[in-house]
Amino acid sequence: MAAEIHNVDDILEAHIPAEELAEVKRILYGSPCGEIEVVDAAAQLSADNDFEIKAYQYNAKPESTRPPRIVRIGLIQNTIAAETTEPIEVQRDAIFAKIAPIIDAAGEMGVNVLCLQEAWPMPFAFCTREKHPWCEFAEDVKTGPSTRFLAAFAKKYDMVIVSPILERDEVHLETIWNTAVVIDHRGEVLGRHRKNHIPRVGDFNESTYYMEPKPLRHEVFETKYGRIGINICYGRHFPLNWQGLALNGAEIVFNPSATVGALSEPMWAIEARNAAIANNYFVGAINRVGTETFPNEFSSGNGKPAHKDFGHFYGSSYIAAPNASRTPGLSRTRDGLLVTEVDLNLSRQVRDLWCLNMTARLDEYGEKISAAASDEFTPERIGK
Amino acid sequence: MAAEIHNVDDILEAHIPAEELAEVKRILYGSPCGEIEVVDAAAQLSADNDFEIKAYQYNAKPESTRPPRIVRIGLIQNTIAAETTEPIEVQRDAIFAKIAPIIDAAGEMGVNVLCLQEAWPMPFAFCTREKHPWCEFAEDVKTGPSTRFLAAFAKKYDMVIVSPILERDEVHLETIWNTAVVIDHRGEVLGRHRKNHIPRVGDFNESTYYMEPKPLRHEVFETKYGRIGINICYGRHFPLNWQGLALNGAEIVFNPSATVGALSEPMWAIEARNAAIANNYFVGAINRVGTETFPNEFSSGNGKPAHKDFGHFYGSSYIAAPNASRTPGLSRTRDGLLVTEVDLNLSRQVRDLWCLNMTARLDEYGEKISAAASDEFTPERIGK
Numbered sequence: 001m002a003a004e005i006h007n008v009d010d011i012l013e014a015h016i017p018a019e020e021l022a023e024v025k026r027i028l029y030g031s032p033c034g035e036i037e038v039v040d041a042a043a044q045l046s047a048d049n050d051f052e053i054k055a056y057q058y059n060a061k062p063e064s065t066r067p068p069r070i071v072r073i074g075l076i077q078n079t080i081a082a083e084t085t086e087p088i089e090v091q092r093d094a095i096f097a098k099i100a101p102i103i104d105a106a107g108e109m110g111v112n113v114l115c116l117q118e119a120w121p122m123p124f125a126f127c128t129r130e131k132h133p134w135c136e137f138a139e140d141v142k143t144g145p146s147t148r149f150l151a152a153f154a155k156k157y158d159m160v161i162v163s164p165i166l167e168r169d170e171v172h173l174e175t176i177w178n179t180a181v182v183i184d185h186r187g188e189v190l191g192r193h194r195k196n197h198i199p200r201v202g203d204f205n206e207s208t209y210y211m212e213p214k215p216l217r218h219e220v221f222e223t224k225y226g227r228i229g230i231n232i233c234y235g236r237h238f239p240l241n242w243q244g245l246a247l248n249g250a251e252i253v254f255n256p257s258a259t260v261g262a263l264s265e266p267m268w269a270i271e272a273r274n275a276a277i278a279n280n281y282f283v284g285a286i287n288r289v290g291t292e293t294f295p296n297e298f299s300s301g302n303g304k305p306a307h308k309d310f311g312h313f314y315g316s317s318y319i320a321a322p323n324a325s326r327t328p329g330l331s332r333t334r335d336g337l338l339v340t341e342v343d344l345n346l347s348r349q350v351r352d353l354w355c356l357n358m359t360a361r362l363d364e365y366g367e368k369i370s371a372a373a374s375d376e377f378t379p380e381r382i383g384k
Numbered sequence: 385m386a387a388e389i390h391n392v393d394d395i396l397e398a399h400i401p402a403e404e405l406a407e408v409k410r411i412l413y414g415s416p417c418g419e420i421e422v423v424d425a426a427a428q429l430s431a432d433n434d435f436e437i438k439a440y441q442y443n444a445k446p447e448s449t450r451p452p453r454i455v456r457i458g459l460i461q462n463t464i465a466a467e468t469t470e471p472i473e474v475q476r477d478a479i480f481a482k483i484a485p486i487i488d489a490a491g492e493m494g495v496n497v498l499c500l501q502e503a504w505p506m507p508f509a510f511c512t513r514e515k516h517p518w519c520e521f522a523e524d525v526k527t528g529p530s531t532r533f534l535a536a537f538a539k540k541y542d543m544v545i546v547s548p549i550l551e552r553d554e555v556h557l558e559t560i561w562n563t564a565v566v567i568d569h570r571g572e573v574l575g576r577h578r579k580n581h582i583p584r585v586g587d588f589n590e591s592t593y594y595m596e597p598k599p600l601r602h603e604v605f606e607t608k609y610g611r612i613g614i615n616i617c618y619g620r621h622f623p624l625n626w627q628g629l630a631l632n633g634a635e636i637v638f639n640p641s642a643t644v645g646a647l648s649e650p651m652w653a654i655e656a657r658n659a660a661i662a663n664n665y666f667v668g669a670i671n672r673v674g675t676e677t678f679p680n681e682f683s684s685g686n687g688k689p690a691h692k693d694f695g696h697f698y699g700s701s702y703i704a705a706p707n708a709s710r711t712p713g714l715s716r717t718r719d720g721l722l723v724t725e726v727d728l729n730l731s732r733q734v735r736d737l738w739c740l741n742m743t744a745r746l747d748e749y750g751e752k753i754s755a756a757a758s759d760e761f762t763p764e765r766i767g768k
Contacts, residue, residue, distance in 0.1 A: 005404065005407050005408075008408050008411050008412065011400060011404050011408055012396075012400075012408075015399045015400045015401070015404075016395060016396075016399045016400070017399070020389065020395050020399075023389050024389075024392050024395055024396075026649070026650065027392050027649055027650065027652075027653070028392065028412070028650070028653070029650065030650035031650070182766075184767070190766060190767045191766040191767070196745070197743050197744075197745070198743065199738075199739075199743075200739050200742075200743070201737055201738050201739060202737075212743070212745070215748060216745050216748040216749070216752065217764065218752075218764065219764055219765075219766050220763065220764065220765045220766070221765070221766050221767050222765050222766065222767040222768035223767060227765065234743075237661065237662060237738070237740055238662070238740070238743075238744065239623030239624070239626075239627065239658070239662050240623070240624075240627075240744075240749045240753075242623075243623065243624075243753075244749070244752055247752070247753075247756040247761075247763065248763040248764050248765060249763045249765060264708075265410070265411055266410065266411065266412070266413065266414035266415070266708040266709060267661050267708045268411075269411070269412070270654055270657050270658050270661065270708070271658060271661065271662075273654050274623070274654050274655055274658035277621065277651050277654065277655065278621060278622070278623050278655075324648075324650040324651045324654070325650060353585055353586075354583075354585050354621070355583075355584050355585060356621055356622070358584075359581050359582065359583070359584070359596070359618075359622075360581075360622065360624075361580070361581070361596070361600050362753055362754075362756055362757035363754065363757040364599060364600040365600070365624045365628070365753050365757075366750055366751070366752075366753035366754025366755075366756075366757055367750070367754065368600065368602075368628055368631070368750075369624075369627075369631075369746055369749050369750035369753055370746075370747065370750025370751065370754065371750075372631040372746055372750075373746035373747040373749075373750055377631075379604065379631065379632040379633045380601065380602065380603055380604065380632050381603075381604045381605070381606050381611065381632060381633060382566075382574060382575040382603050382604070382605050382606065383568070383574045383575070383605050383606035383607060384606035
């Protein structure tokens with residue numbers, strides 16, 4: 001098998017002549033974002049610990065009646081750090097050890113709001129359909145090891161951290177959920193969001209482990225640095241899941257994901273950007289990276305022989321802006337930190353320009369969606 | 385001002401080495417579509433009349449219980465053909481004259497379902513905010529010159545034609561609408577769809593000329609060649625407008641548009657593809673092409689001096705497939721015909737794979753959207 005390419009952006013930059021490159025990038029990626037400096041301390045951490053740092057900036061127009069609302073958003077993508085045959089604690093601690101310097105780099109870069117990838121403290125073992133030992137990674141939102149680990153960083157760097165984990169709900173029959181914990185800048189748990197849409201596709205046998213929460217919720221978290229929403233992984237395929245967060249006022253939405261190339265890569269550059277365009281907010285799209293191998297073989301429901309490795313998680317985390325632009329992506333193969341400084345005022349400026357809110361006809365759509373959900377629904381068809 | 389580039393795809397093909405190009409194209413555009421032959425008669429028409437033809441193909445897996453449902457979809461994009469100072473009939477007839485050989489080429493290529501660009505028989509004069517003479521382009525759905533012109537081609541080639549026009553509704557106080565007429569393969573008007581969302585952005589002063597129809601409708605047309613829906617231009621920014629057509633069973637959705645580079649080009653490759661992914665149907669995205677100049681100067685609400693030309697309509701029409709792939713685009717600068725042969729069975733195959741229908745939670749979203757439309761709505765926010 002050929003080696004995975006590092007990054008589409010690098011290939012465009014390397015081969016397309018400058019006079020055409022600017023126009024190609026405008027069409028593919030929108031108006032250019034600026035770059036911001038990677039401070040020495042962060043660069044040193046990146047060199048010492050072999051992860052990539054990229055740092056960009058989106059401005060907004062100055063306004064007379066509102067000051068700029070500058071926020072630095074951080075996204076982290078990473079491979080797992082120990083063999084999946086190791087004891088649970090060894091695997092998790094190895095990930096903690098590799099994540100620590102990346103969070104320190106985010107702190108050095110002045111990141112205000114940081115999000116990690118989906119189920120970040122563990123391998124994405126749901127392909128195996130085995131309950132043992134993977135269910136042991138599930139942990140309590142408030143007292144679990146991940147929250148305790150991250151709370152110290154949040155407090156140290158005055159940083160909001162979104163931590164997507166496998167949750168064990170002790171109060172309700174020890175039920176397992178796919179959950180993002182929001183830790184505020186003081187290191188306190190502000191709340192949690194549970195994944196609204198659970199996949200049953202390919203190796204993503206997630207409904208074997210956890211279900212959709214009832215009721216459907218699109219909580220928006222009011223933080224020191226703006227209003228944050230979370231759309232976990234497969235939820236990105238549902239425009240209404242993105243819209244639900246917008247209706248509750250989200251200004252930054254994170255999409256922590258774990259998805260592999262053969263299944264979804266051509267969608268990756270589309271969905272988060274469409275959400276940013278349709279909802280006038282910033283989106284941070286995060287995908288894990290690397291190939292994970294499991295002790296026992298498993299089949300993938302695709303007619304092919306059983307095997308032990310998941311496909312390639314292609315990373316490529318990026319930020320999509322409300323003005324239809326996006327940053328370059330992180331690597332398809334390496335751990336990385338993406339920092340993007342944004343002015344949240346851009347959202348309302350784009351909203352006032354396009355008037356999508358004013359022309360949305362929500363009252364009528366609400367009735368239509370409800371009607372379509374009914375068992376008595378008759379589609380409107382003309383002809384025949 | 386630098387000349388407009390012809391096409392991003394051509395630039396990628398020209399400069400990126402083969403070993404990297406395949407992977408770049410997979411990531412940007414999805415799994416490759418095949419190419420189909422441009423027959424001699426069509427090639428001759430294209431050479432004689434200076435328009436581009438591109439022709440592609442998407443297959444589906446063979447099924448035991450359903451035969452393939454092969455349909456050839458055609459999209460036409462074109463510049464206007466006479467000065468905007470000419471009398472209305474001269475302008476319209478000039479467009480008819482340039483469109484005729486392109487439709488003939490579609491016929492020679494065996495196109496089954498053809499769609500033209502938004503308001504195709506006229507310049508996109510809504511930038512001017514002048515009512516005279518532009519309102520004179522409005523015409524009756526059944527008896528207007530455009531329908532009469534196209535009906536003959538529909539009958540001759542056994543072809544369904546979607547004709548987006550400026551409609552004059554004689555029955556209801558001569559009201560003007562932005563409307564797509566669906567002409568069936570016998571040359572009969574099957575029905576019409578009116579544009580659900582009307583822009584008030586930049587030079588798109590369309591609500592000065594026509595409004596949103598009540599009630600909101602997402603009619604799907606049962607044709608000899610499958611179920612067709614239409615999402616006109618600005619409606620593409622609304623995921624719910626796309627979804628409404630899916631809920632009524634659309635298999636092919638056309639998005640006839642007129643949009644300019646500075647405003648929307650980075651969105652163009654995103655929105656139709658996202659709709660195809662989220663709704664498991666084919667999308668034909670069509671944009672007009674060229675720069676249109678008007679007799680009187682007009683201002684654009686952007687702080688710049690009044691001027692006489694609209695920006696550059698960038699063409700770039702393409703087909704998006706339910707499997708997250710897309711065809712290359714037509715030119716950014718030339719008239720063109722895009723032919724794509726598809727197997728409609730692909731839609732259900734992708735739907736069964738991804739289960740987005742099964743996991744959509746429509747009952748809950750209907751209630752949520754209705755609640756958000758209410759004056760009493762309180763967003764769900766946690767913290768502060």
